[in-house]
Amino acid sequence: MHYLLRNGRLIDPLKRRDEEVDIHIADGRIERMGKGLSVPHAQVVELKGKVVAPGFIDMHVHLREPGFEYKETILTGCTAAAAGGFTAVCCMPNTNPPIDDESVVRLIREKARAALDGLVDVYPVAAVTKGRKGEHLAPLAELAAAGAIAFSDDGEPVHDGEILRRALEYASMFGRPLIQHAQDMPMTKGGAMNEGFTATRLGIPGMPPAAEDSMVARDIQIAKYTRGKYHVAHMSTAGATAMVRAAKAEGLNVTCEVTPHHIALTDDAVSSFDTNTKMNPPLRTQEDVDALRKGLKDGTIDVIATDHAPHSFDEKQVEFQTAPFGIVGLETALGLVITELVNKGVLTLSQMIEKMSTNPRRILGLPEIRIEEGQNANLTIFDPDAEWIVDTGAFKSRSKNSPFGGRPLTGKPVGIVNNGEAYWV
Amino acid sequence: MPLKSKHLLGLDGVSREDIQLILDTAVSFREVLERPIKKVPPLQGKTIANMFFENSTRTRLSFELAERRLSADVLGFQATGSSVSKGETLKDTARNIEAMKVDMVVMRHSAAGAPHYLVQVIDANVINAGDGGHEHPTQALLDMYTIREKIGRLEGLHVCIVGDIAHSRVARSNIYGLKTMGARVSVCGPSTMIPRDIERLGVDVYHHIDDVLPTVDALNVLRIQMERDAGRLFPTLREYHNFYGITRQRLEKAGRTITILHPGPINRDVEISADVADSEHSVILQQVLNGVAVRMAVLYLLSSRN
Numbered sequence: 146m147h148y149l150l151r152n153g154r155l156i157d158p159l160k161r162r163d164e165e166v167d168i169h170i171a172d173g174r175i176e177r178m179g180k181g182l183s184v185p186h187a188q189v190v191e192l193k194g195k196v197v198a199p200g201f202i203d204m205h206v207h208l209r210e211p212g213f214e215y216k217e218t219i220l221t222g223c224t225a226a227a228a229g230g231f232t233a234v235c236c237m238p239n240t241n242p243p244i245d246d247e248s249v250v251r252l253i254r255e256k257a258r259a260a261l262d263g264l265v266d267v268y269p270v271a272a273v274t275k276g277r278k279g280e281h282l283a284p285l286a287e288l289a290a291a292g293a294i295a296f297s298d299d300g301e302p303v304h305d306g307e308i309l310r311r312a313l314e315y316a317s318m319f320g321r322p323l324i325q326h327a328q329d330m331p332m333t334k335g336g337a338m339n340e341g342f343t344a345t346r347l348g349i350p351g352m353p354p355a356a357e358d359s360m361v362a363r364d365i366q367i368a369k370y371t372r373g374k375y376h377v378a379h380m381s382t383a384g385a386t387a388m389v390r391a392a393k394a395e396g397l398n399v400t401c402e403v404t405p406h407h408i409a410l411t412d413d414a415v416s417s418f419d420t421n422t423k424m425n426p427p428l429r430t431q432e433d434v435d436a437l438r439k440g441l442k443d444g445t446i447d448v449i450a451t452d453h454a455p456h457s458f459d460e461k462q463v464e465f466q467t468a469p470f471g472i473v474g475l476e477t478a479l480g481l482v483i484t485e486l487v488n489k490g491v492l493t494l495s496q497m498i499e500k501m502s503t504n505p506r507r508i509l510g511l512p513e514i515r516i517e518e519g520q521n522a523n524l525t526i527f528d529p530d531a532e533w534i535v536d537t538g539a540f541k542s543r544s545k546n547s548p549f550g551g552r553p554l555t556g557k558p559v560g561i562v563n564n565g566e567a568y569w570v
Numbered sequence: 571m572p573l574k575s576k577h578l579l580g581l582d583g584v585s586r587e588d589i590q591l592i593l594d595t596a597v598s599f600r601e602v603l604e605r606p607i608k609k610v611p612p613l614q615g616k617t618i619a620n621m622f623f624e625n626s627t628r629t630r631l632s633f634e635l636a637e638r639r640l641s642a643d644v645l646g647f648q649a650t651g652s653s654v655s656k657g658e659t660l661k662d663t664a665r666n667i668e669a670m671k672v673d674m675v676v677m678r679h680s681a682a683g684a685p686h687y688l689v690q691v692i693d694a695n696v697i698n699a700g701d702g703g704h705e706h707p708t709q710a711l712l713d714m715y716t717i718r719e720k721i722g723r724l725e726g727l728h729v730c731i732v733g734d735i736a737h738s739r740v741a742r743s744n745i746y747g748l749k750t751m752g753a754r755v756s757v758c759g760p761s762t763m764i765p766r767d768i769e770r771l772g773v774d775v776y777h778h779i780d781d782v783l784p785t786v787d788a789l790n791v792l793r794i795q796m797e798r799d800a801g802r803l804f805p806t807l808r809e810y811h812n813f814y815g816i817t818r819q820r821l822e823k824a825g826r827t828i829t830i831l832h833p834g835p836i837n838r839d840v841e842i843s844a845d846v847a848d849s850e851h852s853v854i855l856q857q858v859l860n861g862v863a864v865r866m867a868v869l870y871l872l873s874s875r876n
Contacts, residue, residue: 342766345765345767345768348701348737348742349682349702349704351766418683418687462659463659463660463661464660464683464684465684465687466682
């Protein structure tokens with residue numbers, strides 16, 4: 146592998162760099178950086194007008210393996226990540242068996258190293274509780290030692306305040322964050338969409354935003370008391386955003402993420418009864434979307450993560466209330482973020498890169514990506530101006546369950562470089 | 571003049587002209603039902619499948635009778651629980667039935683939007699006979715027909731729907747239909763049974779029944795799901811009856827003639843007292859008869875579009 150990335154616009158938030166530069170990569174290492182480089186025998190990639198950034202990480206992905214390989218595998222999920230411009234993903238533990246034992250962590254890491262020759266780094270998120278049942282702590286230290294990057298019962302919240310307290314205390318010994326799917330479950334029982342005017346009109350049982358708000362409120366108090374590292378997964382409400390903002394002002398170790406679909410769509414999209422508008426947390430109202438955008442702009446929201454949740458075609462070909470929650474997100478994330486946030490003036494490209502690379506890596510305790518001579522190349526390259534139309538049939542993911550098919554987007558991945566491998570879209 | 575839509579999925583978005591057409595057509599079928607020979611030929615040679623994925627006696631019988639009165643061939647299908655618990659998806663069930671060359675499908679389903687999904691996977695005309703908490707258009711049409719028959723008009727009337735509005739498809743279809751026909755619509759029930767932001771549908775919300783009765787022309791009293799809701803949406807049936815039950819005493823206090831509707835089946839002395847249900851202002855049994863005529867009208871109009 147011998148590449149000369151020519152005339153790309155390097156945006157590196159860590160070094161506050163934003164300039165056109167040539168990068169020579171040999172055997173996965175950055176050999177030289179500079180203007181007008183000429184390297185014999187290197188494959189030249191002309192990147193005029195394209196952006197070169199530290200590799201993106203999606204810290205909220207469901208790879209479905211082991212157990213649900215008909216929805217996604219580690220290989221197809223990693224390919225989708227690469228096609229979406231991500232050099233790393235965190236995979237959630239709601240597999241079968243769940244990631245609540247070190248053997249499963251090892252299995253996933255092994256398979257990920259074999260997939261695409263290790264192009265995409267896969268960091269397993271292990272369960273907080275045994276079987277994700279919320280009753281007994283999973284062996285957190287063993288899981289961390291085997292390579293679990295964080296803990297979450299995602300899909301389910303850690304409902305019991307006592308368990309959450311102990312998990313935060315225990316996980317903080319090895320600096321791992323607890324990622325909470327914040328949802329008061331009795332309040333959302335039977336619910337299939339956001340509670341509000343649209344649900345009232347459609348007669349679909351609702352999931353009130355207060356179910357998310359009240360759990361985030363409680364959790365922040367427990368995080369404060371334990372001084373644990375607490376991260377809100379796929380935050381979707383104005384109320385939760387305000388509480389995280391206040392927690393940060395208080396200096397607490399509280400962080401959060403938002404998905405592209407929660408900023409690109411409102412619950413009005415459910416009016417079609419399209420099962421690809423059904424996810425958990427549900428699409429919320431325009432007020433919530435506005436609050437999330439504000440939270441992204443003012444830094445309250447640290448991370449953009451997709452909650453990539455593949456489901457097979459047939460699983461979504463059912464009545465709305467019967468359909469499983471979730472949509473795929475890896476291959477539309479960049480386009481949605483540029484279209485909905487960068488081009489609408491909410492984020493600069495540099496801030497976008499922070500939320501898709503620098504910030505999640507910091508929260509997860511991963512080393513900084515240094516774009517310097519002598520360092521390993523971990524790069525995401527994208528065209529911020531490319532206009533394209535989402536074709537779900539072209540997804541590399543095994544599943545195509547996206548509400549964005551046919552949607553025109555601006556901003557498209559060009560390729561990634563990581564671990565001595567490259568992928569060009 | 572044909573109906574604008576190939577299906578009847580709900581009354582949301584259905585025009586005043588189309589509702590008027592259905593109600594006017596129902597008048598002639600209502601007359602048929604009074605004849606000694608109650609059968610007419612318009613749907614001869616047509617096959618209609620009644621797919622009931624949720625328990626129903628009166629709606630299913632009413633549709634079946636309407637179909638037979640129009641000389642259609644009728645296929646019955648009743649499955650308890652959702653399609654998924656049966657192991658076959660709704661799509662597969664519907665496609666199998668359609669493969670037998672049925673012309674129309676009448677469907678009752680526990681999930682909101684199920685008929686809207688159905689029309690994407692089959693070609694037959696689809697009539698929604700109730701989808702979850704969403705819509706029950708033929709019920710609202712027969713309610714409107716009955717009010718119009720009793721009072722003579724819909725425009726300018728004040729109709730109040732009482733009970734569990736949040737989970738009621740009857741309420742939603744009545745709201746859409748009555749608003750389109752120019753009636754004033756209000757809803758009344760405990761706050762746990764009034765869904766969020768319902769005012770945005772253009773209805774007035776009341777929590778005290780005695781506040782609304784003095785201006786009401788017709789009351790549509792919804793059935794209380796006793797097994798499901800007691801202890802969750804309201805404390806006890808006795809308390810519900812005391813605060814929301816429609817009693818003769820309450821109606822007399824209101825000092826005006828109020829037409830009483832109920833989609834049935836009635837819980838006597840829960841949402842409605844026995845003497846009101848059986849009173850001269852109650853049109854509950856007329857609703858049942860008119861239901862057959864209205865469904866004949868819908869079947870006829872959809873079929874004659876093809």
